[in-house]
Amino acid sequence: MDLDALAGCLSSSACLVTQTTSGLIIGMLLFLVAVGLTLIFGVLKVVNFSHGAFYMFGAYFAMTAYQLTGSFALAMLAGAAGTALLGLIFERVFMSRVYGADVLMQLLVCYAFVLIFDDVVRIIWGPEFKSMGMPAAFQVMPLFIAGGVVPPYYLLLIGVALVAAIVLGIGLSRSRIGKVIRAAAHNPGMVSALGINTGLIYGGVFALGGMLAGLAGALAAPVRSLTPGMGFSVLIESFIVTVIGGMGSILGALIGALLLGLIRSFGSLGFPLFTEGLMYLFMVIVLVSKPTGLFGKEAA
Amino acid sequence: MTELEAGRAETLASVRGGAAFQRYRDVLIAVIAFAVLASLPLFTGSKALLDFVIRCSAYGLFATSLNLLVGYTGLTSFGHGMFFGLGAYSFGLIMQKLGLPIPVAFVATLAITAVIAAVIGAICVRLKEIYFAFVTLAFQMLIHSTILSWASFTGGDQGLRGGIPRPAFLGINLANHVHLYIASCALLVLGLLAMRQIAQSPFGYTLRMIRDNAARASFLGIDVWRAKLTVFVLAALFASMGGMVMALFVSGAYPEFAYWTISGEGIFINMLGGVSTFLGPMVGTVLLLLLNDTVTRFTEYHGIVLGVVILFFALGLRKGLLDFVAEWFSHRRDAGEGR
Structure with a gap:
């Protein structure tokens, strides 16, 4: 425990800015993963335990595309589109068989894929740590805000995640597709009776969720190291986010992710060895005081 | 007493008789199973086989409790x-730091597990x-x-090293491989028997009712929360037992256990x-360990x-091996009775 370091940081504006931005990027990446998880849960009523694998694939796809083309935009696109396709196939071929089965069965199918995907990555890209490297466009002087150092890439990352959050929020509540998705979440039988292909919606939502996780992985690729199994810790954290925010709530996922990001970045100063423990503790506290999460509705 | 009630009392008595019979049968099976396992070292000197059975004991206790x-x-x-990890670590730490006799450490670990399980379960x-x-x-990750982080106490990512002392007690020397083997088998058989008793007791049937319809159980006056908490703690105790067997076997405890x-x-x-038969998890344990060792x-x-094997079971069979066998038997019996 190192409370002096924490207090010292809180009283200096430079450290405060640095830690807050690093908390924000952790939070934003988590949000992208968690919002996919919460969306899939909200509509399909399954917990995608293999969601972390999509994050991992996104990062690896982006790295390979970047090495092949040298274009950052193409790398992001490859990460997002590749995982969207993967999500669609995964849902249509495997997950669609266990809807309505008990939770155990769904967890098992996903558990199987966590094992398989990790080994697939190990075979294709090798077991060692990889790094994509920062694209040249962002290798510029960092910005200084109130004495704190903020790399420009962080701003891009936060911006992309924010745009994704806004588009998702408005799209789900305003657009026709969004309304159909919400209707399918509420009463799939009725939606299907009205002549809408619910299988397509389920596949689409899963692909969207996978794409968001893949995008998060692609965005994280320049700043994190890539390794098989990297998805699991992200999965656990994004699950904590959805539990804190409330399953199925997009706003909840955003708030939960930001809170968790800040806990991680400031917690690493005050409790360097127990940062992860802090997150679990926080989750327990939220759950004990409000079992459905901060923004969760009472289950019907 | 009306005729109706008299008839009911009779069936109740016969049910009780059946339960007693079943209990004797279970004990008999347990004694035979233990005798067979315990006599194994007389026939084979294979250390690998005995090791395999010890690992099956540790995982079997854990899986059956789950x-x-x-x-x-x-x-x-x-x-x-x-709770598997907790059992291994508590036992190892008590033995290393306090040097208590093994049975005392065993009971102390169960007590620690019970307290922690009660808090988490609540x-x-x-x-x-x-x-x-x-x-x-x-909670597991916590x-x-x-x-991992309390390295000065638990050894961090290196685990509890330096071996767990295994002083002899009551003429049992667990540092001796055969003694350790027999003790593991005894713990396995006793643990399974105890869990079988729990599963077949009225409490066990209460649990099944909660599984099938918690709301109805609650209307019938059952405190669902308390029943769930009780079984959570009980299951934790047996998982912790499995962890202790594992700690004794590897003479240490590693973060992977948790x-x-x-x-x-x-x-x-x-x-x-x-999951529909009592011995299903035990069969699964043997299968998984065999599979792991071969693969x-x-x-x-x-x-x-x-992963592919899991998919085969989850998507192909949609049930476990013993479930499959049990269903096959009941189909055959039904066919035989002309139903």
Whole structure:
């Protein structure tokens, strides 16, 4: 425990800015993963335990595309589109068989894929740590805000995640597709009776969720190291986010992710060895005081 | 007494008689199983085989206790492995730091597990299934990260090294391989027998009712929360026993014992063997350990092989092996009776 370091940081504006931005990027990446998880849960009523694998694939796809083309935009696109396709196939071929089965069965199918995907990555890209490297466009002087150092890439990352959050929020509540998705979440039988292909919606939502996780992985690729199994810790954290925010709530996922990001970045100063423990503790506290999460509705 | 009540009393008595008969039968099976296992060293000098049975004991206790939650009560815990790790670590730490006699350390570990399980259970069991699964998982990770970060006490990522002292007690010397083997078998058989008694007791049937319809159980005056908490703590005790067997076997404790994959394996074992029969998880344990041992010998990518096998069971059979066999038998019996 190192409370002096924490207090010292809180009283200096430079450290405060640095830690807050690093908390924000952790939070934003988590949000992208968690919002996919919460969306899939909200509509399909399954917990995608293999969601972390999509994050991992996104990062690896982006790295390979970047090495092949040298274009950052193409790398992001490859990460997002590749995982969207993967999500669609995964849902249509495997997950669609266990809807309505008990939770155990769904967890098992996903558990199987966590094992398989990790080994697939190990075979294709090798077991060692990889790094994509920062694209040249962002290798510029960092910005200084109130004495704190903020790399420009962080701003891009936060911006992309924010745009994704806004588009998702408005799209789900305003657009026709969004309304159909919400209707399918509420009463799939009725939606299907009205002549809408619910299988397509389920596949689409899963692909969207996978794409968001893949995008998060692609965005994280320049700043994190890539390794098989990297998805699991992200999965656990994004699950904590959805539990804190409330399953199925997009706003909840955003708030939960930001809170968790800040806990991680400031917690690493005050409790360097127990940062992860802090997150679990926080989750327990939220759950004990409000079992459905901060923004969760009472289950019907 | 009316005629109706008289008839009811009669059936009740016969049910009781049946239960007593079943209990004697279970004890008899347990004694025979123990005799067979215990006589194994007389016939074979194979250390590998005895090691295999010891590992089966550790995982079997763990997996069967998980089935009390998953199969009997419908509580899909994804963090049950924390009690396996907790048992291994508490036992190892007590033996290393305090040097108590083994039986005392054994009981002390069970007491510690009971207290921690009661606290965690009190928070978890009121949650709905998905939340329950993941909050137990989060607690597992909390314990795992505590073990990793409290390096001065638990050895951090190196685990508890330097061996666990195994002083002899009552003429039993667990440092001796055969003694350790017999003790593991005894713990396994006693543990299974105790869990069987729990499963067949009125309490066990209460658990089944909660699984099938918790609201109805609650209307009938059952305190669902208390029943769930009780079985959560009981299952934790047996998982902790499994962890202690493991700690004695490897003479140490490692963070992997408390990692989530142990819980994943436990769920998988239950799936493999089947959750509808009492011995399903035991069969699953033997299958998984055999599978693991064979696969790791042939390929380093055993995740893929294991994953495909899981998919085969989850999507293909949709039930465990013993479930399959049990269903086949009941079909055949029904056919024989001309139903």
